[in-house]
Amino acid sequence: MPTLGIDLGGTNARAAVVDEQGRILASSKVALTERSPAAVVEVIAEAAAAAVTAGGGMRVRGCGVGAAGQIHRDSGVIAVAPNLGWRNVALGALLSERLGQPVRVVNDLAAAAWGELNAGAGRGATDVYVVFVGSGVGSCIIANSQLVRGSGGVAGELGHTKVIPNGRRCGCGELGCLEAYAGGHNLIAQCREVVAAGRSPIMAELTGGDPSLLTPLVLEKAAEAGDPAAREIHERAGRMLGMAIANMVTVLNPARLIIGGGVLMHCPGIRRYVVEGVQALASNTSREGLLIAEAELGDDSGIIGAAMLAL
Numbered sequence: 001m002p003t004l005g006i007d008l009g010g011t012n013a014r015a016a017v018v019d020e021q022g023r024i025l026a027s028s029k030v031a032l033t034e035r036s037p038a039a040v041v042e043v044i045a046e047a048a049a050a051a052v053t054a055g056g057g058m059r060v061r062g063c064g065v066g067a068a069g070q071i072h073r074d075s076g077v078i079a080v081a082p083n084l085g086w087r088n089v090a091l092g093a094l095l096s097e098r099l100g101q102p103v104r105v106v107n108d109l110a111a112a113a114w115g116e117l118n119a120g121a122g123r124g125a126t127d128v129y130v131v132f133v134g135s136g137v138g139s140c141i142i143a144n145s146q147l148v149r150g151s152g153g154v155a156g157e158l159g160h161t162k163v164i165p166n167g168r169r170c171g172c173g174e175l176g177c178l179e180a181y182a183g184g185h186n187l188i189a190q191c192r193e194v195v196a197a198g199r200s201p202i203m204a205e206l207t208g209g210d211p212s213l214l215t216p217l218v219l220e221k222a223a224e225a226g227d228p229a230a231r232e233i234h235e236r237a238g239r240m241l242g243m244a245i246a247n248m249v250t251v252l253n254p255a256r257l258i259i260g261g262g263v264l265m266h267c268p269g270i271r272r273y274v275v276e277g278v279q280a281l282a283s284n285t286s287r288e289g290l291l292i293a294e295a296e297l298g299d300d301s302g303i304i305g306a307a308m309l310a311l
């Protein structure tokens with residue numbers, strides 16, 4: 001029987017009816033106008049009902065939710081969800097009561113990795129390491145077909161591994177995290193700094209002097225055009241990502257490395273640094289038989305994975 005997958009973001013909730021093979025049969029999206037838990041539960045219920053109706057009213061059994069934030073392991077309690085301003089919200093219990101269905105809540109990245117494992121680039125593999133570089137840097141470890149979640153449920157936080165002692169301040173509050181150099185949000189922040197300091201004529205020209213138009217792709221174009229400040233930020237981010245991911249490959253020895261997320265999908269130059277970094281720096285033995293694959297499901301990986309976790 002199909003299950004429901006929910007992708008809970010900071011601005012809207014998407015719901016999909018997904019079959020056992022991970023195919024989306026019907027979907028819907030509803031904007032979040034209010035961020036109180038009660039209001040968000042109603043929006044999710046509305047999106048779920050719309051998806052079921054769009055699918056011709058088919059029966060579904062079980063619901064999985066992928067939400068940005070730290071989720072208490074197996075309890076369905078969201079410990080911290082910065083984009084919703086939540087602390088310790090028992091979303092699983094609230095939603096289960098509202099929908100009359102068992103509900104499982106997982107981190108959005110774990111949901112996306114589970115989707116790629118079961119219906120995307122990880123099909124057929126049991127030991128997979130998934131890295132997403134978008135606005136942040138996240139990863140997920142799947143060992144022996146199981147999500148590795150750690151004792152507190154926060155395993156896989158690649159973005160908060162340290163790359164420079166006492167380096168740039170990260171959004172998490174700590175210093176020198178990989179994400180502070182290579183996450184999309186921080187790539188843009190670094191571009192703004194050099195443009196504001198007058199050090200990047202090409203990025204200033206590409207954006208017509210409007211800093212709100214700076215993106216990782218603008219950075220990549222400027223770096224390729226020979227802008228020294230852009231090249232420095234771009235190369236440093238790419239090399240740091242390549243080394244960090246190579247080290248994870250050495251530690252974990254996955255059969256498949258899946259890379260995705262907006263920055264890696266839209267910036268081939270950064271992706272190249274990552275692939276070359278893994279090939280050059282992961283230990284020879286850990287690379288034997290390693291397949292590097294791009295994520296296949298795009299924005300749907302999380303909703304498909306959430307639904308499949310509810311199976």
Ligand SMILES: [Zn+2]
Pocket residue numbers: 159160170171172173174177179180
């Ligand atoms: Zn951090």
